[in-house]
Amino acid sequence: MAFLKLILLIFTLHSFMPTPISSNPSLNKEVLARIRPDFLEFAKKPVIMDWMIGIRRKIHENPELGYEEFETSKLIRAELDLMGILYKYPIAGTGIVGYIGTGKPPFVALRADMDALAMEELVEWEHKSKVPGKMHACGHDAHVAMLLGAAKMLQEHRNDLQGTIVLIFQPAEEGGGGAKQMLDAGALDNVDAIFTLHVSTRHPIGVVASRSGPLLAATSFFEAVITGKGGHAALPQHTVDPILAAANVIVSLQHLVSREADPLDSQVVSVGKFQGGGAFNVIPDSVTIGGTFRAFSKESFVQLKHRIEEVITKQASVQRSNAKVTFDEKSTYPVLFNNKELHEHFRQVAGEMLGIQNVVQAELEMGGEDFAFFSEAIPGLFFFLGMKNETQGPPQSGHSPYYIVNEDVFPYGAALHASLATSYLSENPAKDTSAPEGSSHDEL
Numbered sequence: 546m547a548f549l550k551l552i553l554l555i556f557t558l559h560s561f562m563p564t565p566i567s568s569n570p571s572l573n574k575e576v577l578a579r580i581r582p583d584f585l586e587f588a589k590k591p592v593i594m595d596w597m598i599g600i601r602r603k604i605h606e607n608p609e610l611g612y613e614e615f616e617t618s619k620l621i622r623a624e625l626d627l628m629g630i631l632y633k634y635p636i637a638g639t640g641i642v643g644y645i646g647t648g649k650p651p652f653v654a655l656r657a658d659m660d661a662l663a664m665e666e667l668v669e670w671e672h673k674s675k676v677p678g679k680m681h682a683c684g685h686d687a688h689v690a691m692l693l694g695a696a697k698m699l700q701e702h703r704n705d706l707q708g709t710i711v712l713i714f715q716p717a718e719e720g721g722g723g724a725k726q727m728l729d730a731g732a733l734d735n736v737d738a739i740f741t742l743h744v745s746t747r748h749p750i751g752v753v754a755s756r757s758g759p760l761l762a763a764t765s766f767f768e769a770v771i772t773g774k775g776g777h778a779a780l781p782q783h784t785v786d787p788i789l790a791a792a793n794v795i796v797s798l799q800h801l802v803s804r805e806a807d808p809l810d811s812q813v814v815s816v817g818k819f820q821g822g823g824a825f826n827v828i829p830d831s832v833t834i835g836g837t838f839r840a841f842s843k844e845s846f847v848q849l850k851h852r853i854e855e856v857i858t859k860q861a862s863v864q865r866s867n868a869k870v871t872f873d874e875k876s877t878y879p880v881l882f883n884n885k886e887l888h889e890h891f892r893q894v895a896g897e898m899l900g901i902q903n904v905v906q907a908e909l910e911m912g913g914e915d916f917a918f919f920s921e922a923i924p925g926l927f928f929f930l931g932m933k934n935e936t937q938g939p940p941q942s943g944h945s946p947y948y949i950v951n952e953d954v955f956p957y958g959a960a961l962h963a964s965l966a967t968s969y970l971s972e973n974p975a976k977d978t979s980a981p982e983g984s985s986h987d988e989l
């Protein structure tokens with residue numbers, strides 16, 4: 546049934562996609578020069594701003610966790626329907642892939658994530674989360690609103706596009722690896738490049754930051770259950786104390802980065818979870834510890850993983866305990882790597898819109914992002930979109946219960962999305978546009 550729907554969609558896309566007005570790149574550049582400066586002005590129009598803000602606030606009030614973004618996805622599809630944008634759904638559960646343009650190569654993708662976090666919002670405002678224990682504290686509600694804003698502009702110019710812009714609305718960025726699921730479901734098949742943005746409270750409005758090469762670290766989580774033999778705390782000789790074993794394990798884990806890693810090769814091992822025991826005078830049977838590890842190269846990451854397992858099991862055995870280590874594969878993200886050419890493209894496009902002094906070099910960060918799966922599969926570019934607002938008090942980092950999105954940033958995000966994609970199509974024309982209809986395997 547899903548296959549039939551896909552066939553129908555492919556047919557529909559072919560039937561109704563406007564034909565390209567020209568395959569001449571120079572004419573295309575002229576068209577682009579005409580439409581691109583309008584994007585920021587268009588996105589700043591009160592009617593567009595209010596529409597984007599309305600969408601974001603609706604999503605903010607009803608935050609949904611990874612793979613449960615049912616209402617968010619429904620809202621996005623309703624907006625795409627209203628704009629007349631065709632899409633595939635469902636992809637990876639709640640994910641959506643929309644198409645604007647000719648339905649033919651080149652294909653360039655823009656991505657927004659949809660999920661919220663399992664935490665309580667502590668910001669008191671009119672559109673505070675209505676769902677206890679869930680909050681959009683990373684700005685993914687804003688990402689959706691801005692990508693829909695871009696979609697509106699791009700759809701207005703669909704007849705000017707020389708190729709196809711692919712809109713990716715993905716589930717479960719926060720530890721669920723939604724990008725990987727989208728990728729496995731074929732969301733990026735035949736796509737040549739992908740761009741995304743993340744709102745940032747560290748940079749002011751009108752400033753964007755990125756860098757070529759690695760930007761965010763490869764990340765993963767581990768958990769270990771260390772088992773001994775519980776008993777009376779006054780008679781330790783009759784027990785095997787897993788608390789002492791776990792304490793030694795944690796100290797030994799800290800030596801991996803300080804003693805084994807190259808000091809110039811950034812790595813992190815942090816234990817954030819220690820659960821065991823419940824009484825002052827009882828030695829428990831077992832202790833559970835858990836943590837995260839991060840690195841900037843695949844080799845270092847693999848080595849860390851190997852040594853974490855080895856250190857936990859062997860160190861536990863020194864204290865006569867057993868240890869079972871598990872790694873959360875779903876939350877294991879590769880290094881986020883920005884393509885050099887796309888970074889140059891981003892600098893040029895953002896520089897034109899914001900002034901090159903407002904396109905700054907991002908610092909390397911040990912945080913992770915599942916966009917890394919996309920940019921590992923095809924050339925990709927991730928950038929931070931400044932939204933710092935001094936009047937809203939000291940900026941709160943992502944995942945803070947006091948996190949506030951500065952909605953004034955929306956026109957910038959929408960316009961940058963639209964500009965990056967249109968100019969990419971203009972500068973990377975399809976290699977052979979003379980192929981007869983239906984003969985190219987690259988088509989949708």
Ligand SMILES: [Zn+2]
Nearest residue numbers: 683719943944
């Ligand atoms: Zn986040």
Ligand SMILES: [Zn+2]
Nearest residue numbers: 683685718743
């Ligand atoms: Zn995020």
